[in-house]
Each structure stands twice: as C-alpha cells, then as structure tokens.
Amino acid sequence: MYLAKIYVTYKPSILDPQGEVIKSALTRLDYTGISQVSQGKYFEVKLDARDVEAATAEVKSFTDSLLINQNTETYRFDLSIVNEDEATL
C-alpha cells in the first residue's frame, strides 16, 4: 500500500488572490516580516499498486486528469510505503 502526498500550487505566472489576501491580513495583524504567501491544495491518497513505478504512473495519471487544472496549476508529490492497518492518514 502506497501513500501519495500531492502538493498542488499555482504556476508562477498565475495570480494568487487568496495568497495576497492572506498576506495583507497577516501584515494587518502585525506579522510584518512576511514577504510572500501562496495557497495551494494538498492531497493524501492511499493506493494499492504492483510496485513503485506503477504507483508513480497512477498518481501522475489521476492527478493530471482529475486533481489539478493543468492550465493554471502545477504539482509535485512524494510516495511512501505504508502499512495497510494504519487507519489515519
């Protein structure tokens, strides 16, 4: 059983209005050292696969097709092997 942790962020050229809003809120709250904030999405997916290569291919395939918007977002992921009995992600 594999655990994929997938981090989705906007592509560098895409405006991130949420990040900008959070940055101004933090500045108003006197967190003055903050120079950049970006908000993305984070997925944890548990999957069965034959081997690491098959798991990697599957994660790429479903992330491209379902989890991200390829026009505006990019992603990276880590894969780890987990015990089937671990209930919590």
Place this chain on the structure above:
Amino acid sequence: MYLAKIYVTYKPSILDPQGEVIKSALTRLDYTGISQVSQGKYFEVKLDARDVEAATAEVKSFTDSLLINQNTETYRFDLSIVNEDEATL
C-alpha cells in the same frame, strides 16, 4: 529569509466530504486501487525572522490564529532557509 511549507489536514475524527467525492470519482474512472483520499490545504509563506526559533514561533502563531480552524483542522510544517533573490515559491 525562511520558507515555511504548511500542510493543513482535517483532524482524524472529522468527515472529509471532498476526499470522499474525489475517491468515488477516481473509482468511477477505473482507478480501482484507491482506498483513501483526503484533501487539505497547503501554504507557502516567505518570512524574515531573527533565527529559526523566531521563525518557528511566528509560523505557529499565525497558522493557529489565521490559517486553520482549530476545531476541525490540524497542521504540520517544514521550515527552510531560502535566498532572498529567489522570486518563485
């Protein structure tokens, strides 16, 4: 300059309807090995701080107060040192 990568997930006892919807969508798309999906949020924050301890304290403070809902969400984060000139997160 520090870069904090903050991963926000639901607490284990909290229902994650988005994760459930994504899991059923993936199953319908013939990704049959998937046993659990959870969706969370991911933040990248660049900040100035005196040292690692100060940066850690600041990240904890603003994450608790602004970025998460402490009733339903939990988080972890990594801190790394980055060059001020790196424009992209």
